[in-house]
Amino acid sequence: MTENHGVGGSIPPLGTIAGPSPSGGLTRTAVAREDERPHTIFQLPTPTLLLDRTRLERNVARMRDKVRELGVALRPHVKTAKSIDVLRVLSGGDDMPITVSTLAEARYFFAHGVTDILYAVGIAPVKLPEVAELIRAGCKLRVILDTPEAAEAVRHFIDAEGVRIEALIEIDSDGHRAGVAPTDPLLIEIGRHLGDCLAGVMTHAGASYDCRTRDEFEAMAEQERALTVAAAERLRAAGLPCPIVSVGSTPTLHYAQRLDGVTEARAGVYVFGDLVQAELGTCSIDDIAIGVLSSVIGHNRHHGRVLIDAGFLALSRDRGTGEMPIDCGYGAVCDPLTGALFENVTVSSTNQEHGIVTSVSGAIDFDRFPIGSRVLVLPNHACATAAAHDRYFVTRGEEAIIDIWERVNGW
Numbered sequence: 001m002t003e004n005h006g007v008g009g010s011i012p013p014l015g016t017i018a019g020p021s022p023s024g025g026l027t028r029t030a031v032a033r034e035d036e037r038p039h040t041i042f043q044l045p046t047p048t049l050l051l052d053r054t055r056l057e058r059n060v061a062r063m064r065d066k067v068r069e070l071g072v073a074l075r076p077h078v079k080t081a082k083s084i085d086v087l088r089v090l091s092g093g094d095d096m097p098i099t100v101s102t103l104a105e106a107r108y109f110f111a112h113g114v115t116d117i118l119y120a121v122g123i124a125p126v127k128l129p130e131v132a133e134l135i136r137a138g139c140k141l142r143v144i145l146d147t148p149e150a151a152e153a154v155r156h157f158i159d160a161e162g163v164r165i166e167a168l169i170e171i172d173s174d175g176h177r178a179g180v181a182p183t184d185p186l187l188i189e190i191g192r193h194l195g196d197c198l199a200g201v202m203t204h205a206g207a208s209y210d211c212r213t214r215d216e217f218e219a220m221a222e223q224e225r226a227l228t229v230a231a232a233e234r235l236r237a238a239g240l241p242c243p244i245v246s247v248g249s250t251p252t253l254h255y256a257q258r259l260d261g262v263t264e265a266r267a268g269v270y271v272f273g274d275l276v277q278a279e280l281g282t283c284s285i286d287d288i289a290i291g292v293l294s295s296v297i298g299h300n301r302h303h304g305r306v307l308i309d310a311g312f313l314a315l316s317r318d319r320g321t322g323e324m325p326i327d328c329g330y331g332a333v334c335d336p337l338t339g340a341l342f343e344n345v346t347v348s349s350t351n352q353e354h355g356i357v358t359s360v361s362g363a364i365d366f367d368r369f370p371i372g373s374r375v376l377v378l379p380n381h382a383c384a385t386a387a388a389h390d391r392y393f394v395t396r397g398e399e400a401i402i403d404i405w406e407r408v409n410g411w
């Protein structure tokens with residue numbers, strides 16, 4: 001991928017979007033200069049986000065093989081990693097279409113040479129000038145919508161501004177969040193508003209996260225596929241163009257048996273995996289590629305609590321495993337060097353900058369957590385935990401830091 005130099009106007013370059021760069025050092029003086037960069041995880045201030053590149057590569061290869069087997073293109077959702085370096089691992093440096101969840105991601109990835117981008121959150125009319133600016137700069141940015149009002153707003157903007165904005169209609173394939181049902185008369189009405197700017201249909205079966213058995217996952221994946229393909233066929237039968245049929249979530253793609261009629265698959269969280277994904281069976285605990293490195297800062301022997309310096313601002317408030325067979329609290333605790341889980345303990349509660357580690361049953365063994373020692377907290381939900389950090393300290397699962405990769409947070 002090459003850098004784009006044609007991006008002008010109000011589209012800020014990387015660095016102004018991503019906040020202080022590793023060399024900028026406003027937030028972390030430990031990485032202020034090349035010769036001051038930490039070489040091992042033991043030199044890092046805590047809390048901080050570690051990324052195991054070996055696990056990342058393994059996760060990426062698994063999904064790449066699966067999608068290849070299903071015979072569709074992969075359009076990864078970069079909202080999980082929000083990092084050009086992670087995308088380079090996925091793409092091997094080749095051009096690759098992506099999905100984004102913010103226009104900040106669209107600007108950042110376009111500035112790094114990615115041109116085919118689907119902004120997969122229903123478009124707010126107020127964002128159309130920003131979308132148009134990227135398109136005029138050469139980005140093949142598409143938007144999604146699921147109401148006649150939004151389609152009319154896009155059509156009006158196109159006619160008034162003389163810029164071509166292509167849109168996909170979001171299909172409700174599971175009753176989970178957004179989208180228009182494939183049988184709803186509104187589908188055709190929305191399609192007609194868009195006319196030749198209709199690029200296709202897309203869906204995300206978020207309800208797959210509620211499945212528990214293999215049969216349920218496979219049925220949900222088939223439902224996601226079948227309803228989206230049905231919507232595309234209805235649009236085509238009405239004489240409307242519908243070249244793109246886009247589906248996906250990590251669980252539905254992991255369990256999908258076939259994707260006939262689909263042109264592309266989107267998945268995001270699979271790159272890192274997390275405790276929720278491990279419970280859903282899409283990865284194992286040993287595949288989880290990120291964790292929050294934290295220091296043990298206290299022993300509250302009276303209440304059986306080990307205190308660490310990663311609270312909810314470093315771990316996120318996500319309680320994704322709360323309703324699952326194994327409740328991991330705010331994260332599972334492991335040894336940062338061996339990756340071995342400390343069995344029978346979790347981060348059971350958090351304050352802003354405190355994590356409270358307690359035993360699931362019986363007394364906690366304080367000797368396993370000396371004051372000043374370090375633990376790695378595996379996330380419930382990788383997207384939410386990573387969003388609390390502005391960079392990854394990259395390792396190969398050992399103490400050496402091999403890279404520092406930025407993220408693009410914000411909107």
Ligand SMILES: Cc1ncc(COP(=O)(O)O)c(C=O)c1O
Nearest residue numbers: 077120204249250266267268269
């Ligand atoms: C529209 C859309 N597509 C794809 C994805 C990727 O799903 P997952 O994180 O399960 O891989 C998401 C995730 O929220 C999404 O919102």
